[in-house]
Amino acid sequence: MKIFEDYLMYILIEKHRMLYNRWLRPVSSGELKKGAELVLRLMAERQVELWLLDASCCNTPGRDDQEWVVGRIGKLLTGKRARLRKLALVKSNDVFYGVVAEWMREKLHKLHGGSLRMQCFDSMTDAHSWLQEGAAASTATNALTTDGELGHEREV
Numbered sequence: 001m002k003i004f005e006d007y008l009m010y011i012l013i014e015k016h017r018m019l020y021n022r023w024l025r026p027v028s029s030g031e032l033k034k035g036a037e038l039v040l041r042l043m044a045e046r047q048v049e050l051w052l053l054d055a056s057c058c059n060t061p062g063r064d065d066q067e068w069v070v071g072r073i074g075k076l077l078t079g080k081r082a083r084l085r086k087l088a089l090v091k092s093n094d095v096f097y098g099v100v101a102e103w104m105r106e107k108l109h110k111l112h113g114g115s116l117r118m119q120c121f122d123s124m125t126d127a128h129s130w131l132q133e134g135a136a137a138s139t140a141t142n143a144l145t146t147d148g149e150l151g152h153e154r155e156v
Helices: 029-046 063-078 095-115 124-131 135-141
Strands: 002-004 008-013 018-023 050-054 086-090 117-121
Touching: 008 029, 018 029, 029 063, 050 124, 063 095, 086 124, 095 117, 117 124
Parallel strands: 018 050, 050 086, 086 117
Antiparallel strands: 002 008, 008 018
């Protein structure tokens, strides 16, 4: 587990090409971009296929930041080393965040078709269960416990 600054925690489970990251508090536009760049760079370098993103502590990003995030994820989906195929997003309780998350999901689907399966969830348990669909995802996500805390990587 690594902590970036005081607002982003992440763990890379390379063996299963999975990344789990959690925003630890509401962030500014600059912090969002700085943290997202780190996460997206890791994903490209390590050819991550499964992404569990916990944004339950996040504030709703502004429109410019929404467009920026969609554009950056889009580049990750179309680059030479594109591997990302599933994104499970745990959204914050903010009603507006849910609307924004759905808009981003629809926009990514419209721009990139079926290359990415993305779902938004209200709980870590539901997001975790959805990511487990399929044999490869099942072993990868067992490195996390269902309550959102990090566990130890283990084979099942």
